[in-house]
Protein backbone atom coordinates (compact mmCIF):
# COMPACT_ATOMS: atom_id res chain seq x y z
CA UNK A 1 0.00 0.00 0.00
CA UNK A 2 1.43 3.36 -1.05
CA UNK A 3 1.21 6.10 1.56
CA UNK A 4 -1.19 8.96 0.93
CA UNK A 5 1.39 11.55 -0.12
CA UNK A 6 1.18 14.27 -2.77
CA UNK A 7 4.38 13.03 -4.44
CA UNK A 8 4.69 15.87 -6.93
CA UNK A 9 4.72 18.57 -4.26
CA UNK A 10 7.46 17.02 -2.12
CA UNK A 11 10.68 19.01 -1.91
CA UNK A 12 14.17 17.84 -0.93
CA UNK A 13 13.52 17.83 2.81
CA UNK A 14 13.32 15.23 5.54
CA UNK A 15 10.01 13.38 5.75
CA UNK A 16 9.63 10.74 8.42
CA UNK A 17 9.27 7.12 7.23
CA UNK A 18 8.45 3.99 9.23
CA UNK A 19 11.79 2.17 9.43
CA UNK A 20 15.51 2.77 9.48
CA UNK A 21 18.42 0.31 9.62
CA UNK A 22 21.04 0.29 12.35
CA UNK A 23 24.14 -1.73 13.18
CA UNK A 24 26.66 -0.93 15.91
CA UNK A 25 30.41 -1.53 16.07
CA UNK A 26 31.92 -2.41 19.43
CA UNK A 27 34.85 -4.55 20.67
CA UNK A 28 36.22 -4.74 17.14
CA UNK A 29 33.12 -6.05 15.40
CA UNK A 30 29.73 -5.10 13.95
CA UNK A 31 26.60 -6.54 15.54
CA UNK A 32 23.94 -8.37 13.54
CA UNK A 33 22.07 -5.15 12.69
CA UNK A 34 18.44 -4.72 11.80
CA UNK A 35 15.50 -2.42 11.36
CA UNK A 36 14.20 -0.01 13.97
CA UNK A 37 11.33 2.46 14.11
CA UNK A 38 13.22 4.89 16.34
CA UNK A 39 14.44 8.00 14.54
CA UNK A 40 15.98 9.46 17.69
CA UNK A 41 19.45 8.48 18.84
CA UNK A 42 21.05 9.07 22.19
CA UNK A 43 24.63 10.09 21.84
CA UNK A 44 27.59 10.30 24.23
CA UNK A 45 28.64 13.88 24.96
CA UNK A 46 32.22 13.03 24.00
CA UNK A 47 31.42 10.98 20.85
CA UNK A 48 34.12 11.17 18.18
CA UNK A 49 31.62 12.58 15.70
CA UNK A 50 30.77 15.52 17.96
CA UNK A 51 34.33 16.37 18.93
CA UNK A 52 36.39 15.58 15.81
CA UNK A 53 33.82 15.14 13.02
CA UNK A 54 34.52 11.46 12.42
CA UNK A 55 31.62 10.72 10.10
CA UNK A 56 30.88 9.97 6.46
CA UNK A 57 27.79 9.27 4.38
CA UNK A 58 26.35 8.11 1.09
CA UNK A 59 23.32 9.02 -0.99
CA UNK A 60 21.28 7.01 -3.48
CA UNK A 61 17.68 6.60 -4.56
CA UNK A 62 15.01 3.93 -4.84
CA UNK A 63 12.21 4.43 -7.32
CA UNK A 64 9.55 2.62 -9.31
CA UNK A 65 10.33 1.60 -12.88
CA UNK A 66 7.90 1.87 -15.78
CA UNK A 67 6.96 -1.83 -15.34
CA UNK A 68 6.31 -1.42 -11.61
CA UNK A 69 9.50 -2.80 -10.04
CA UNK A 70 11.12 -1.13 -7.03
CA UNK A 71 14.81 -0.70 -7.76
CA UNK A 72 17.87 1.28 -6.84
CA UNK A 73 20.79 2.32 -9.00
CA UNK A 74 24.29 0.83 -8.59
CA UNK A 75 24.32 0.51 -4.77
CA UNK A 76 27.53 -1.55 -5.07
CA UNK A 77 29.35 1.65 -6.02
CA UNK A 78 27.98 3.46 -2.96
CA UNK A 79 29.19 0.55 -0.82
CA UNK A 80 32.67 0.75 -2.36
CA UNK A 81 32.85 4.50 -1.99
CA UNK A 82 31.81 4.28 1.65
CA UNK A 83 34.58 1.75 2.28
CA UNK A 84 37.05 4.28 0.86
CA UNK A 85 35.59 7.07 3.00
CA UNK A 86 35.81 4.93 6.15
CA UNK A 87 39.40 3.93 5.46
CA UNK A 88 40.48 7.55 5.00
CA UNK A 89 38.76 8.53 8.26
CA UNK A 90 40.10 5.54 10.26
CA UNK A 91 36.63 4.13 10.70
CA UNK A 92 35.69 0.44 10.48
CA UNK A 93 34.26 -0.55 7.09
CA UNK A 94 30.91 -2.15 6.27
CA UNK A 95 31.12 -5.13 3.92
CA UNK A 96 29.65 -4.53 0.50
CA UNK A 97 27.14 -7.38 0.95
CA UNK A 98 26.02 -6.10 4.33
CA UNK A 99 25.64 -2.57 2.93
CA UNK A 100 23.54 -3.73 -0.04
CA UNK A 101 21.44 -6.03 2.13
CA UNK A 102 20.80 -3.16 4.56
CA UNK A 103 19.73 -0.88 1.69
CA UNK A 104 17.32 -3.55 0.45
CA UNK A 105 15.88 -4.20 3.91
CA UNK A 106 15.22 -0.57 4.66
CA UNK A 107 13.68 0.15 1.25
CA UNK A 108 11.49 -2.95 1.44
CA UNK A 109 10.30 -1.96 4.92
CA UNK A 110 9.42 1.52 3.62
CA UNK A 111 7.94 0.32 0.31
CA UNK A 112 4.85 2.47 0.88
CA UNK A 113 7.07 5.55 0.67
CA UNK A 114 8.65 4.62 -2.69
CA UNK A 115 6.95 7.06 -5.08
CA UNK A 116 5.01 5.59 -8.01
CA UNK A 117 6.38 5.68 -11.56
CA UNK A 118 5.72 8.92 -13.36
CA UNK A 119 5.51 11.07 -10.22
CA UNK A 120 9.07 12.30 -10.71
CA UNK A 121 9.60 11.70 -6.99
CA UNK A 122 12.00 9.13 -5.50
CA UNK A 123 12.86 7.61 -2.14
CA UNK A 124 16.19 9.11 -1.13
CA UNK A 125 18.39 6.68 0.81
CA UNK A 126 20.95 8.05 3.24
CA UNK A 127 23.51 5.57 4.63
CA UNK A 128 25.90 7.12 7.14
CA UNK A 129 28.38 6.16 9.81
CA UNK A 130 29.58 8.08 12.83
CA UNK A 131 31.98 7.62 15.74
CA UNK A 132 29.81 7.07 18.81
CA UNK A 133 32.54 6.14 21.27
CA UNK A 134 34.06 8.84 23.52
CA UNK A 135 37.40 10.41 22.52
CA UNK A 136 39.08 13.44 24.02
CA UNK A 137 42.68 12.82 22.99
CA UNK A 138 42.76 13.10 19.22
CA UNK A 139 42.42 9.54 17.90
CA UNK A 140 39.85 7.34 16.17
CA UNK A 141 36.96 6.24 18.41
CA UNK A 142 36.42 2.62 19.46
CA UNK A 143 32.69 2.50 18.78
CA UNK A 144 30.63 3.37 15.69
CA UNK A 145 27.07 3.41 14.45
CA UNK A 146 26.07 2.72 10.85
CA UNK A 147 22.54 3.73 9.94
CA UNK A 148 20.38 4.12 6.88
CA UNK A 149 17.26 6.23 6.79
CA UNK A 150 15.06 6.98 3.82
CA UNK A 151 12.97 9.98 2.93
CA UNK A 152 10.71 10.59 -0.07
CA UNK A 153 11.85 13.55 -2.17
CA UNK A 154 10.05 15.39 -4.94
CA UNK A 155 11.07 15.91 -8.56
CA UNK A 156 14.31 17.91 -8.67
CA UNK A 157 13.08 20.19 -11.45
CA UNK A 158 9.57 21.35 -10.71
CA UNK A 159 7.96 22.97 -13.73
CA UNK A 160 10.74 22.01 -16.11
CA UNK A 161 14.51 22.08 -16.25
CA UNK A 162 16.08 25.53 -15.93
CA UNK A 163 19.79 26.17 -16.52
CA UNK A 164 21.47 27.73 -13.51
CA UNK A 165 24.01 30.49 -12.99
CA UNK A 166 27.04 29.67 -10.88
CA UNK A 167 30.12 31.61 -9.77
CA UNK A 168 33.79 30.83 -9.53
CA UNK A 169 34.43 30.59 -5.79
CA UNK A 170 37.25 32.28 -3.88
CA UNK A 171 36.85 29.61 -1.20
CA UNK A 172 38.42 26.17 -1.57
CA UNK A 173 36.56 22.92 -0.95
CA UNK A 174 39.42 20.43 -0.70
CA UNK A 175 43.17 20.43 -0.16
CA UNK A 176 45.37 18.71 -2.78
CA UNK A 177 46.03 15.69 -0.55
CA UNK A 178 43.06 16.13 1.76
CA UNK A 179 39.59 14.58 1.85
CA UNK A 180 37.95 15.94 -1.31
CA UNK A 181 37.70 12.44 -2.81
CA UNK A 182 35.69 10.95 0.06
CA UNK A 183 32.13 11.62 1.17
CA UNK A 184 32.93 13.12 4.56
CA UNK A 185 30.55 15.44 6.38
CA UNK A 186 33.50 17.74 7.08
CA UNK A 187 33.71 18.61 3.36
CA UNK A 188 30.19 19.94 3.62
CA UNK A 189 30.58 21.76 6.94
CA UNK A 190 33.21 24.04 5.50
CA UNK A 191 31.30 24.55 2.23
CA UNK A 192 28.24 25.98 4.01
CA UNK A 193 29.60 29.50 4.33
CA UNK A 194 30.58 29.50 0.64
CA UNK A 195 27.13 28.34 -0.52
CA UNK A 196 25.21 30.74 1.73
CA UNK A 197 27.38 33.56 0.41
CA UNK A 198 26.84 32.40 -3.20
CA UNK A 199 23.07 32.32 -2.68
CA UNK A 200 23.17 35.79 -1.14
CA UNK A 201 24.92 37.05 -4.27
CA UNK A 202 22.33 35.38 -6.52
CA UNK A 203 24.27 32.29 -7.61
CA UNK A 204 22.94 28.73 -7.45
CA UNK A 205 26.30 27.04 -6.86
CA UNK A 206 30.05 27.55 -6.45
CA UNK A 207 32.55 26.34 -9.01
CA UNK A 208 35.59 25.35 -6.97
CA UNK A 209 39.04 25.53 -8.51
CA UNK A 210 42.07 23.45 -7.60
CA UNK A 211 43.44 25.11 -4.46
CA UNK A 212 47.11 24.70 -5.42
CA UNK A 213 47.06 26.76 -8.62
CA UNK A 214 43.49 28.13 -8.84
CA UNK A 215 43.57 27.57 -12.60
CA UNK A 216 41.76 24.23 -12.95
CA UNK A 217 38.08 23.31 -12.58
CA UNK A 218 37.27 20.88 -9.75
CA UNK A 219 33.58 20.53 -8.88
CA UNK A 220 30.76 22.24 -7.00
CA UNK A 221 29.90 21.56 -3.35
CA UNK A 222 27.94 18.43 -4.21
CA UNK A 223 28.11 17.69 -7.93
CA UNK A 224 30.75 16.93 -10.60
CA UNK A 225 31.10 18.88 -13.86
CA UNK A 226 30.52 17.53 -17.34
CA UNK A 227 31.36 19.72 -20.32
CA UNK A 228 30.67 19.18 -23.99
CA UNK A 229 33.06 20.63 -26.57
CA UNK A 230 31.91 22.25 -29.81
CA UNK A 231 32.71 19.01 -31.65
CA UNK A 232 30.63 16.94 -29.21
CA UNK A 233 33.33 15.42 -27.02
CA UNK A 234 32.22 14.91 -23.43
CA UNK A 235 34.91 16.19 -21.05
CA UNK A 236 35.09 15.87 -17.28
CA UNK A 237 37.77 17.11 -14.87
CA UNK A 238 40.40 14.70 -13.59
CA UNK A 239 41.68 15.45 -10.11
CA UNK A 240 42.49 13.43 -7.01
CA UNK A 241 40.49 15.86 -4.85
CA UNK A 242 37.15 15.44 -6.67
CA UNK A 243 34.46 13.19 -5.21
CA UNK A 244 33.97 10.34 -7.71
CA UNK A 245 30.29 10.85 -8.58
CA UNK A 246 28.49 7.65 -9.54
CA UNK A 247 26.17 9.67 -11.78
CA UNK A 248 29.14 11.23 -13.60
CA UNK A 249 30.83 7.84 -14.07
CA UNK A 250 27.55 6.41 -15.38
CA UNK A 251 27.02 9.34 -17.77
CA UNK A 252 30.54 8.96 -19.16
CA UNK A 253 29.80 5.29 -19.83
CA UNK A 254 26.49 6.21 -21.49
CA UNK A 255 28.22 8.86 -23.64
CA UNK A 256 30.78 6.37 -24.87
CA UNK A 257 28.80 3.14 -25.14
CA UNK A 258 25.23 4.26 -25.84
CA UNK A 259 25.71 7.51 -27.72
CA UNK A 260 29.04 6.74 -29.40
CA UNK A 261 30.59 10.00 -28.25
CA UNK A 262 34.24 10.64 -27.55
CA UNK A 263 34.91 11.12 -23.83
CA UNK A 264 37.89 12.59 -22.01
CA UNK A 265 38.74 12.70 -18.33
CA UNK A 266 41.51 15.27 -18.02
CA UNK A 267 42.57 18.44 -16.31
CA UNK A 268 40.35 21.32 -17.39
CA UNK A 269 41.60 24.88 -17.20
CA UNK A 270 39.16 27.59 -16.19
CA UNK A 271 40.51 29.45 -19.23
CA UNK A 272 39.10 26.89 -21.65
CA UNK A 273 35.57 26.81 -20.20
CA UNK A 274 34.57 29.72 -22.47
CA UNK A 275 35.23 27.46 -25.48
CA UNK A 276 32.83 24.69 -24.40
CA UNK A 277 29.36 24.27 -25.89
CA UNK A 278 27.56 22.81 -22.87
CA UNK A 279 28.03 22.46 -19.14
CA UNK A 280 26.16 20.35 -16.59
CA UNK A 281 26.41 19.34 -12.95
CA UNK A 282 25.96 15.66 -12.14
CA UNK A 283 24.82 13.99 -8.99
CA UNK A 284 22.18 11.61 -7.68
CA UNK A 285 19.70 14.39 -6.86
CA UNK A 286 19.21 15.92 -10.32
CA UNK A 287 21.13 13.46 -12.57
CA UNK A 288 22.22 16.55 -14.58
CA UNK A 289 21.54 20.22 -13.88
CA UNK A 290 22.43 22.32 -16.89
CA UNK A 291 24.64 25.34 -16.25
CA UNK A 292 23.77 28.34 -18.41
CA UNK A 293 26.20 30.91 -17.07
CA UNK A 294 29.44 30.90 -15.09
CA UNK A 295 30.50 34.19 -13.50
CA UNK A 296 34.21 34.66 -12.82
CA UNK A 297 34.59 37.82 -10.75
CA UNK A 298 32.22 39.87 -12.88
CA UNK A 299 33.28 38.28 -16.16
CA UNK A 300 30.41 36.24 -17.59
CA UNK A 301 30.89 32.99 -19.46
CA UNK A 302 27.59 32.24 -21.22
CA UNK A 303 27.14 28.71 -22.50
CA UNK A 304 25.82 28.66 -26.08
CA UNK A 305 22.91 26.41 -25.02
CA UNK A 306 21.45 29.45 -23.24
CA UNK A 307 19.29 29.94 -20.18
CA UNK A 308 16.09 28.28 -21.37
CA UNK A 309 16.92 24.61 -21.87
CA UNK A 310 19.59 21.92 -21.64
CA UNK A 311 22.11 21.69 -24.45
CA UNK A 312 21.39 18.93 -26.99
CA UNK A 313 24.11 16.52 -25.84
CA UNK A 314 23.31 17.11 -22.17
CA UNK A 315 19.67 16.35 -22.97
CA UNK A 316 20.60 13.10 -24.74
CA UNK A 317 22.77 12.04 -21.82
CA UNK A 318 19.99 12.88 -19.39
CA UNK A 319 17.31 11.06 -21.40
CA UNK A 320 19.46 7.96 -21.87
CA UNK A 321 20.55 7.61 -18.26
CA UNK A 322 17.06 8.26 -16.86
CA UNK A 323 15.72 5.82 -19.49
CA UNK A 324 18.13 3.18 -18.19
CA UNK A 325 17.16 3.94 -14.60
CA UNK A 326 13.43 3.74 -15.32
CA UNK A 327 13.71 0.50 -17.30
CA UNK A 328 12.85 2.00 -20.70
CA UNK A 329 16.34 1.36 -22.06
CA UNK A 330 18.32 -1.80 -21.40
CA UNK A 331 20.80 -1.28 -18.57
CA UNK A 332 24.41 -2.46 -18.50
CA UNK A 333 24.87 -5.62 -16.41
CA UNK A 334 24.51 -4.94 -12.70
CA UNK A 335 23.34 -1.32 -12.83
CA UNK A 336 19.78 -1.89 -11.65
CA UNK A 337 19.34 -3.51 -8.25
CA UNK A 338 15.90 -4.97 -7.68
CA UNK A 339 14.55 -4.68 -4.14
Ligand SMILES: *Cc1c(COP(=O)(O)O)cnc(C)c1O
Pocket residue numbers: 059183219220221222223224243244245246247248282283284285
Ligand atom coordinates in the same frame (compact mmCIF):
# COMPACT_ATOMS: atom_id res chain seq x y z
C1 LIG B 1 27.83 12.98 -3.44
C2 LIG B 1 28.65 13.97 -4.16
C3 LIG B 1 28.61 14.09 -5.57
C4 LIG B 1 27.67 13.31 -6.45
O1 LIG B 1 27.88 11.94 -6.42
P1 LIG B 1 26.78 10.92 -6.92
O2 LIG B 1 27.34 9.59 -6.58
O3 LIG B 1 26.63 11.11 -8.38
O4 LIG B 1 25.52 11.27 -6.19
C5 LIG B 1 29.48 15.00 -6.17
N1 LIG B 1 30.30 15.78 -5.44
C6 LIG B 1 30.33 15.70 -4.09
C7 LIG B 1 31.27 16.59 -3.35
C8 LIG B 1 29.53 14.80 -3.41
O5 LIG B 1 29.57 14.74 -2.09
